[in-house]
Amino acid sequence: MTEANDKKHAPLSRSTTIKQSATNLELLMSMGFPKHRVEKSLASTGNQGVQQASDWLLNHLEDATLDEQMPREFIMYACPVGPFAEELEAFWEQSLKEVGHNGAHGLLPHVTLCSFFSCDDSLVAEVTHAFQLAIDRWKNEAPDQIAVEYFAAANFIGLFIEEKNAEYMRRVAQDFSVEALNIAGIKLEPHKKQLHLTLAYQFHQSHLEKLEKLSKEINLNKSARWELRLYSRDVRAGKGDVYRVMYSRLAKTEDELEATNDDFIYREANDEVSTPDWIYGVSHKTGCAGKFPLDYLESCPESDVWTLHRAFPITKTTSELIPVPPIRKPAPAMGSDEMHSSKYKTSVGLLQGNPEYENITINVKKSTPRQLFVVRHAERVDISFGQQWIHLSFDENGKYLRKNINMPRKVPDRAGSPKSFINDSPITEMGLFQARMTGEAMRDAGIKISHVFSSPALRSVQTADAILKGLGTPASVMINVDITLFEWLAWCKGGLPNWMTLEELKAFGLNVDTTYKSFITAQQLNLQENCHSYFKRSELFMRHVLKHNKDGNNFLIVGHAGSLDGCTRLLQGLSPRPALEFTKIVQKVKSLFL
Numbered sequence: 001m002t003e004a005n006d007k008k009h010a011p012l013s014r015s016t017t018i019k020q021s022a023t024n025l026e027l028l029m030s031m032g033f034p035k036h037r038v039e040k041s042l043a044s045t046g047n048q049g050v051q052q053a054s055d056w057l058l059n060h061l062e063d064a065t066l067d068e069q070m071p072r073e074f075i076m077y078a079c080p081v082g083p084f085a086e087e088l089e090a091f092w093e094q095s096l097k098e099v100g101h102n103g104a105h106g107l108l109p110h111v112t113l114c115s116f117f118s119c120d121d122s123l124v125a126e127v128t129h130a131f132q133l134a135i136d137r138w139k140n141e142a143p144d145q146i147a148v149e150y151f152a153a154a155n156f157i158g159l160f161i162e163e164k165n166a167e168y169m170r171r172v173a174q175d176f177s178v179e180a181l182n183i184a185g186i187k188l189e190p191h192k193k194q195l196h197l198t199l200a201y202q203f204h205q206s207h208l209e210k211l212e213k214l215s216k217e218i219n220l221n222k223s224a225r226w227e228l229r230l231y232s233r234d235v236r237a238g239k240g241d242v243y244r245v246m247y248s249r250l251a252k253t254e255d256e257l258e259a260t261n262d263d264f265i266y267r268e269a270n271d272e273v274s275t276p277d278w279i280y281g282v283s284h285k286t287g288c289a290g291k292f293p294l295d296y297l298e299s300c301p302e303s304d305v306w307t308l309h310r311a312f313p314i315t316k317t318t319s320e321l322i323p324v325p326p327i328r329k330p331a332p333a334m335g336s337d338e339m340h341s342s343k344y345k346t347s348v349g350l351l352q353g354n355p356e357y358e359n360i361t362i363n364v365k366k367s368t369p370r371q372l373f374v375v376r377h378a379e380r381v382d383i384s385f386g387q388q389w390i391h392l393s394f395d396e397n398g399k400y401l402r403k404n405i406n407m408p409r410k411v412p413d414r415a416g417s418p419k420s421f422i423n424d425s426p427i428t429e430m431g432l433f434q435a436r437m438t439g440e441a442m443r444d445a446g447i448k449i450s451h452v453f454s455s456p457a458l459r460s461v462q463t464a465d466a467i468l469k470g471l472g473t474p475a476s477v478m479i480n481v482d483i484t485l486f487e488w489l490a491w492c493k494g495g496l497p498n499w500m501t502l503e504e505l506k507a508f509g510l511n512v513d514t515t516y517k518s519f520i521t522a523q524q525l526n527l528q529e530n531c532h533s534y535f536k537r538s539e540l541f542m543r544h545v546l547k548h549n550k551d552g553n554n555f556l557i558v559g560h561a562g563s564l565d566g567c568t569r570l571l572q573g574l575s576p577r578p579a580l581e582f583t584k585i586v587q588k589v590k591s592l593f594l
Contacts, residue, residue: 024050031386033057036067039121043072043232046307047125048587051383058387063287071118072232072307074127074188076176077110078169078314080146080197084224085109088199091218095200099210101299103202108303111161111197113173117188119232127186128309130179131230135312138172142314146226148197150216154208157200157215166195172228172314226315231306236282240268242305243281243297247528257290259283261528262490262579264305265292304580371447371554374564375438375467376593377459378431381407387422394418406430412458412508414500423497427459434592435463439470449473450553453545455485455560456499456518463592464558465510478513481505484520484541485567487560488534489527490579496522519544535576538566561589 027050028038041053041060060066080088088109096105119127147162161169173190180186199218200211243265251258259265264284273280273291282289284305381389384406392403398418400411406428414420427435442449449471454464464479481502486492499522502514519541526533545555557567565577565585577585 024053028053028057031384032388034067036069036121039124040066040070043121043124044234044307045587046232046309047128049590051380051591052587054383054386059285060287064289065287069120070235071120072124073116073235073238074119074230074232074309075116076113076131076173076188076190077229077231078113078146078195079108079110079227079229080224081227082222082224084220084222087218087222088197091199091214095211095214098214099203099207102200102207102211104198104200106302108301109197111169111195113169113191113195113228114177115189115191116238117186118235119184119186123184123186124232124309126184127180128230130183130186131176131310132312133179133183134172134176135228135310135314137175138168139312139314141168143168145315146224148220150218150220151196152208152212152215154205155201155203156198157211159197159199159220161195161197163194168314169195169228224315225313227311228314229311230309231303232309233302233306234266234284236266236268237284237302237305240266242266242300242302243279244300244304245292245296246298247296249293249296251290255291257281257283257288257292259292259296260285260490260493261530262583264300265297266305308584372557372568373442373447373449373555374557374559374567375463376561376564376589376591377455377457377463377558378427378435378466379591380425380431380459381428382422382425384428384430390418390421408432412500412504414504416498420498420500423494424458424499427462431459431591432462432466435466436470438592439467439472441470442467443471447471448554449556450477451480451545452477452556452558453480453482453485453541454512454558455487455563456481456483457486457497457560458500458505460485460558460560461500461505461510461512464556467556467558468511475511478511478516480516481512481518482516482541483518483522483525484537484544485557485559485563486525488531488562488566488582489525489529490531490534492527495527496525531579531582532576534562535566535570538563539570542567542571561586561593564589564593 024042024047025035025038028041029035031054033041033054037057038053041056045052045056047053079085092105092109095102143165146165148159149162151158151160170190170192177188177190180188199215203211245259245261245263245265248260249258257265262285265279265281266284267274267279267281277295278291278293279297280289280291385392385404389403389407393401393407394417395401400418402409408426408429411417411421411426449468452464452468454460461479461481468477468479483499486496489496500508502512502516505512506514520537529537557563559567562582565582570576576582
């Protein structure tokens with residue numbers, strides 16, 4: 001290796017990856033969680049933050065394997081994103097429909113760059129750091145695009161990566177293996193064979209002709225952006241079939257498994273307990289094992305339950321990133337003549353899965369452009385202190401006793417207190433401070449707000465109120481509490497929370513409009529709501545608020561992590577995200593993200 005190459009390949013400075021992991025670890029341990037459990041939760045959630053890790057821990061309290069040492073399995077992929085990836089997905093969907101399942105349907109579109117390797121939970125931060133080092137070292141030599149070549153044989157159909165591009169991927173994988181060994185002592189085997197993306201394999205010979213015909217219809221010239229990704233999986237997910245829960249179901253006997261429709265079930269390959277109608281499996285969400293009826297499940301790719309730890313673009317071209325085709329004619333930008341001269345028909349019936357029930361017509365008049373600000377609520381008490389904060393902070397008579405300076409100075413009087421706080425937590429003192437400072441920053445930027453809408457969750461209403469105080473908004477601008485803005489109901493366990501009434505919120509000093517009528521009622525919410533329906537519910541509401549149309553009016557929406565995408569994506573003419581992609585995006589949204 002030359003001196004110039006020595007400099008190019010010199011070790012990079014240590015990033016914040018491990019430091020951030022240590023911070024999250026310490027914070028979760030300060031809540032009382034044991035170290036080994038915290039490490040497992042951070043590894044299982046991709047170290048996306050304290051909230052996701054603490055939610056995982058609370059969901060897994062009954063997991064019999066929670067305290068067992070069970071290393072996760074990691075793998076490195078190159079994956080296409082954009083129109084080309086959609087071509088591949090369309091091919092798989094059509095091939096599944098016409099000739100049935102084959103081995104390629106079990107995973108997302110990918111090029112495998114190394115074999116699976118095991119990693120203890122305590123070393124996950126080091127492995128992700130090693131991955132980032134390898135990426136950073138080679139990112140300046142990334143190709144403009146990745147070329148592929150079609151190939152078909154008797155038992156395999158796929159796309160081979162052009163050798164120059166394949167060599168680049170192999171070099172990154174080789175550097176990753178070196179860094180993983182040096183930093184974490186982890187051995188992994190980078191692939192040295194010809195790299196390829198599999199379209200179909202493990203299929204019956206009688207299906208070859210049909211699969212070839214369908215695969216040759218894939219447009220290989222479609223634009224794409226490629227990413228290098230580091231995934232991990234629970235070892236149980238790789239031992240057999242994986243199913244998606246389509247309908248929530250309560251357990252009726254002790255050996256049955258309770259699950260919700262955002263859960264997955266692992267079924268081991270050597271399962272001898274299952275019957276034609278029932279399977280014995282493990283819940284991805286809770287780690288608990290039991291029986292579950294097959295007619296509540298659907299088979300899904302194993303990769304749907306994988307954890308994405310890092311993803312880096314490796315093609316230099318950025319214009320093709322995420323060009324998702326719209327499900328309708330793209331909506332004009334807010335303030336454009338076309339939008340404000342149009343009549344929009346929307347339907348509460350869509351929320352219940354009935355697209356033919358249209359009962360709301362909104363006429364929007366021409367006006368000047370407006371600004372829309374969508375914010376996630378501030379820091380929650382139950383995330384900062386755990387659910388035990390209620391047991392610590394209320395005496396036997398239900399009187400609130402503040403136990404920490406970051407706990408609220410006071411909490412509202414409400415029906416069912418203190419139990420009603422379990423699923424409807426207030427925000428911390430730090431959350432109030434940050435929300436007020438956010439409002440002050442908006443005021444300093446010259447932003448004025450005329451209309452405010454908030455989720456009925458107490459944490460959202462408090463956040464909206466504090467932002468308005470920081471903005472110095474007149475008291476005449478009140479908060480419109482709207483049930484439509486509540487989070488995706490797949491994350492709502494055991495039914496809807498017992499939200500505070502408008503009168504209770506007002507009595508607590510929050511500037512809510514007690515005369516405002518929510519766009520939909522709690523009874524109209526569908527507890528079996530899928531991800532697509534959540535996006536439709538959010539879009540329906542956003543179209544509705546356009547009727548508040550006066551020149552220069554700006555809107556503030558205060559909701560949840562999913563609100564940032566849910567309230568804006570369909571307005572841009574984009575299609576709803578798949579549930580797995582949406583979940584991963586939501587995990588990255590921090591408190592008070594604007």
